[in-house]
Amino acid sequence: MGLLAFFRRTPPTASVAKERLRIIVAQERTNRGGPDYLPLLRRELFEVIKKYVNVDADAIQVNLGKEEGHDVLEFSVALPGSESRA
Amino acid sequence: MTLETESTVQSPAAQAESAAGSAPASVANASGLNAGASRLTEIIVVTSGKGGVGKTTTSASLACGLAKRGKKVAVIDFDIGLRNLDLVMGCERRVVYDFVNVIHGDCTLKQALIKDKRLDTLYILAASQTRDKDALNVEGVRRVLDELIADGFDYIICDSPAGIEKGAHLAMYYADRAIVVVNPEVSSVRDSDRVLGLLSSKTYRAEKGDTKVKEHLLLTRYSPRRVATGEMMSVEDVKEILGVDVIGVIPESADVLSASNAGTPVILHSQSDVAQAYEDTVRRLLGEDLPLRFLQEPKRGFLARMFGG
Numbered sequence: 001m002g003l004l005a006f007f008r009r010t011p012p013t014a015s016v017a018k019e020r021l022r023i024i025v026a027q028e029r030t031n032r033g034g035p036d037y038l039p040l041l042r043r044e045l046f047e048v049i050k051k052y053v054n055v056d057a058d059a060i061q062v063n064l065g066k067e068e069g070h071d072v073l074e075f076s077v078a079l080p081g082s083e084s085r086a
Numbered sequence: 087m088t089l090e091t092e093s094t095v096q097s098p099a100a101q102a103e104s105a106a107g108s109a110p111a112s113v114a115n116a117s118g119l120n121a122g123a124s125r126l127t128e129i130i131v132v133t134s135g136k137g138g139v140g141k142t143t144t145s146a147s148l149a150c151g152l153a154k155r156g157k158k159v160a161v162i163d164f165d166i167g168l169r170n171l172d173l174v175m176g177c178e179r180r181v182v183y184d185f186v187n188v189i190h191g192d193c194t195l196k197q198a199l200i201k202d203k204r205l206d207t208l209y210i211l212a213a214s215q216t217r218d219k220d221a222l223n224v225e226g227v228r229r230v231l232d233e234l235i236a237d238g239f240d241y242i243i244c245d246s247p248a249g250i251e252k253g254a255h256l257a258m259y260y261a262d263r264a265i266v267v268v269n270p271e272v273s274s275v276r277d278s279d280r281v282l283g284l285l286s287s288k289t290y291r292a293e294k295g296d297t298k299v300k301e302h303l304l305l306t307r308y309s310p311r312r313v314a315t316g317e318m319m320s321v322e323d324v325k326e327i328l329g330v331d332v333i334g335v336i337p338e339s340a341d342v343l344s345a346s347n348a349g350t351p352v353i354l355h356s357q358s359d360v361a362q363a364y365e366d367t368v369r370r371l372l373g374e375d376l377p378l379r380f381l382q383e384p385k386r387g388f389l390a391r392m393f394g395g
């Protein structure tokens with residue numbers, strides 16, 4: 001690293017990029033093979049949950065998986081405050 | 087607020103999915119391309135999802151590199167409405183007829199193919215500048231590809247437009263092999279993953295249940311210096327996220343701009359790192375096993391190192 005770069009001190013962000021991509025790519029891949037209604041379902045779920053709890057869109061995970069031969073639709077909602085902050 | 091963002095991210099995907107799904111239906115059960123084991127022509131799509139990542143630069147250089155090795159090559163610009171490949175190849179003033187003219191029967195394929203002045207076995211088919219998005223159709227594309235196959239071309243390179251809509255879909259539809267051009271940057275990597283999904287579901291090979299389209303990543307605009315300082319994802323990072331083999335890494339270089347200014351595909355600027363990186367990629371396409379080069383920052387003088395760059 002040169003002196004100027006040292007003084008500029010841009011924080012290294014490549015690892016952040018990689019981590020974000022790992023998550024979004026995995027999520028998009030599960031949705032891809034799945035039914036077209038998944039994004040809409042996720043959106044409507046979000047609307048309903050928001051009536052009761054103040055959550056962010058990224059707190060809602062909708063996953064399509066397989067278990068013992070049949071497809072399983074899995075929801076998880078992380079409630080505010082339940083998340084341990086680093 | 088968050089919801090808005092979410093929906094704009096997701097709805098174009100759904101749209102593209104259905105647009106792409108409807109287009110080829112008529113052809114899936116048509117006679118099909120002169121596919122099958124006996125065909126010697128390989129159809130390669132250069133694709134990416136995101137625009138401006140280096141598809142056209144790559145298509146031009148790979149086509150030249152293959153032709154330099156005596157292969158008979160046609161490179162086709164699928165970017166209808168924009169037309170850039172002819173500029174990068176330096177033949178813009180020789181375009182009389184284009185891809186859409188051939189499909190509409192305004193001329194023969196032979197009339198529209200532009201023979202390169204530098205390499206004897208290289209031909210270019212320019213994109214049309216029409217604004218009609220439906221100018222291309224799967225039937226027409228198939229007829230053109232079939233005729234090139236019958237003419238004994240070894241390679242057909244399809245330079246895809248950006249996006250995941252009809253044009254990009256048609257460019258990849260008949261591919262045997264796909265080169266997914268990706269920059270080490272979040273939106274490009276994500277779009278590449280979408281394109282990989284389409285390659286494995288919306289191509290002729292996928293629909294017919296044939297052997298899969300061979301997929302490769304080509305990293306371009308790679309900056310070893312920024313990778314070293316942790317500002318840019320590395321080849322390994324991108325490869326790990328996408329899970330596809332890497333056929334080449336092309337460094338970021340000002341030589342690309344000067345080459346396109348001159349209308350000479352950058353691979354012909356033989357002293358440049360970019361040219362050598364593209365040459366390596368061509369050799370890997372032809373089956374050679376070569377280590378990746380230009381992953382390290384070139385050695386610089388003392389002052390340059392002290393003051394960064």
Ligand SMILES: Nc1ncnc2c1ncn2[C@@H]1O[C@H](COP(=O)(O)OP(=O)(O)O)[C@@H](O)[C@H]1O
Pocket residue numbers: 134136137138139140141142143144170248306307308336337338339340342343346360
């Ligand atoms: N390796 C590279 N280094 C520097 N600039 C590049 C490189 N590859 C492409 N470019 C530049 O990026 C821009 C987009 O390239 P282009 O090949 O037209 O992309 P696409 O066809 O994917 O839209 C052009 O200005 C080109 O000169």
Ligand SMILES: [Mg+2]
Pocket residue numbers: 141142143165170246247
């Ligand atoms: Mg282009």
